[in-house]
Amino acid sequence: MQYHQSVDKLLLFVFGPLVFAAALLVMATGIRRAITRFRSRPTPDQLKAAYDSYLRRLLNPQPDAVERELGKFLPERLLQLYQDKSAVQAAGFQLEKPGGKRWWPKYWPVYCFEPLGLESLNELPYEEELGPGFCFATTGRGSWYWIAASDQRAKDSPVLFLDYDGGGSHGETVADSLDEFLNLPRLPLK
Numbered sequence: 304m305q306y307h308q309s310v311d312k313l314l315l316f317v318f319g320p321l322v323f324a325a326a327l328l329v330m331a332t333g334i335r336r337a338i339t340r341f342r343s344r345p346t347p348d349q350l351k352a353a354y355d356s357y358l359r360r361l362l363n364p365q366p367d368a369v370e371r372e373l374g375k376f377l378p379e380r381l382l383q384l385y386q387d388k389s390a391v392q393a394a395g396f397q398l399e400k401p402g403g404k405r406w407w408p409k410y411w412p413v414y415c416f417e418p419l420g421l422e423s424l425n426e427l428p429y430e431e432e433l434g435p436g437f438c439f440a441t442t443g444r445g446s447w448y449w450i451a452a453s454d455q456r457a458k459d460s461p462v463l464f465l466d467y468d469g470g471g472s473h474g475e476t477v478a479d480s481l482d483e484f485l486n487l488p489r490l491p492l493k
Contacts, residue, residue: 360418361391368421373435375452380459380481381419381439390485391416398487400477411464411477412492414443428465433474444468450481 345353364385370376385391394415399408417423417439427438427447438447445468451460459480466473478484 357418358392360420360422361416362388364419365421366419369419369424369437370452372421372424373437373452375435375454376456377437377452378450378457378460378481381437381450384416384439384481384485385419395492396489397492398477398484399490400487410490411448411487412442412444413440413448414492416440417447428467430465433463438465442468446470446472448477448484 364382366377366382366385394413396413398411398413400411401408417427419437419439424437430436430449433449433451435452436449437452438449440448446464446466449463449465451463453460459482461476462478462481462484464472464475464477466475478487
């Protein structure tokens with residue numbers, strides 16, 4: 304058998320066009336994503352309108368509508384929180400809770416409080432195994448702080464962390480009561 308010089312170029316002829324097509328596909332996809340991201344950014348007017356809507360809902364809580372929808376009562380301490388307009392407008396902080404070891408505290412980020420209303424109730428996650436409750440604050444990264452609703456109006460209730468960000472803290476009790484949660488030392492978000 305005689306060896307032909309063209310065999311050396313066989314891989315180039317077969318796989319060269321495939322590599323070239325794959326490179327073009329990757330570049331076209333990247334350019335398309337960049338254009339889409341640039342075009343889909345909200346305008347300053349849209350951002351202001353969204354913030355104004357959020358603030359209006361935050362400062363005008365609708366606990367009766369939420370309780371009717373849940374078929375349960377929210378804790379008294381949660382209702383007091385939403386009556387304190389300056390407290391619910393606090394944003395961008397982390398709570399420092401002493402851990403099992405005194406020198407190793409655990410930090411719980413709070414991006415903002417969620418408005419107490421039907422729109423928030425329907426947009427926020429619902430945990431079937433936890434039962435009725437309300438996600439009253441968020442980390443801004445796909446995780447929320449949740450408090451249970453009950454058949455009778457409770458004075459307070461434990462605060463659970465619903466971690467949908469994959470951090471491994473899903474369902475962990477952050478504080479034994481909302482009052483304890485709100486009185487943990489606050490630090491700026493990092």
